[in-house]
Amino acid sequence: MPVSPLPYILDIEPYKPGDSKIAGVAHPVKLASNENPFGASPKAQAAYAQAAADLALYPEGTARALREAIAARYGIDAERIVCGAGSDEIFFMLGRAFLGVGDEMVQSEHAFSVYRIVGQQSGAVVRTAKAKDRAVDVDSMLACVTDKTRIVWLDNPNNPTGTYIPYADVRRLHAGLPGHVLLVIDAAYAEYVRRNDYSAGLELAGEADNVLMTRTFSKIYGLAALRLGWAYGPASVIDALNRIRGPFNVSAPAQAAGVAAIGDAAFADQSAAFNEAELPRVTGALEAMGLRVTPSVGNFVLAHFPDDDAARSAAAADAHLRARGYILRRVGGYGFPNALRFSIGQRAHNDGALAALGEFMA
């Protein structure tokens, strides 16, 4: 008999990252993975380079200095933080710690596709709540919760739609959950949001015993290559994650760069300020060419192509853009076969992609 993985593993549709290459194009412009157009903080780069001197040494396993830097920045307890090789690793740890065969998890339609993979890896049942106007609908999420539910995932702001739910709704979602359900608030884009009724969930994760908030260094801090994320929540949940965490899961250069990045508020502020101006500019330009755009609070926008015009489909637009060296993200796997996600890049790159799209739509 040949070797075979656990039966539910083969049901997993592998994650599809944004492309970064186009055959025959030397330097394509990638606006497909919500990466930081300013790169990384020079201070984080310097700390990373300095860490090269100590590559023979194992990292401090709990990422203590990084947890302390995060704790100081947010005024929270470092003992209630766990760091991961990207927030993705934390999601997978959550799956191992909280989901077993036959358990259930709840996510929203159009949510980040890693949650589904995490559930399937554990043989859990993935329940997907209907979205409303492409945003998370609290009532439909709550209606999916049963005695078997162990995790409810809230992608806020949601990728790839860029929508968010106000903090009052996050609290209503939490209030409607039984105590045995862990609410995971993935706030990967929190730093970009400019809305008074938004909160990343720090306070809720601080006070409730069934809420965990996750954050990443991949977006506003521009450290996606390093794989660095963190979670904050109740001591009992952090304890469970620490029991199953790889002993040295976050590399020493990543820890060092993370500490420096947290200390470089000016870099993060500049990234957020640029996005605040560029997001509406790109949105307006897309709308002016007749595309419907889902209102976004993140560093990306979802542009919907006309459903009654086969020549102007998302697939055709994608081909047109690639032929000119621009890579946006196809989002068919998220329930949007006729849309493209446009990551806010450098101004000149955005202008180039907008010009190519304008030409396509004309």
Ligand SMILES: *Cc1c(COP(=O)(O)O)cnc(C)c1O
């Ligand atoms: C980019 C992103 C993350 C970050 O993942 P990392 O593993 O930290 O790079 C998490 N959640 C969502 C919804 C994202 O889009």
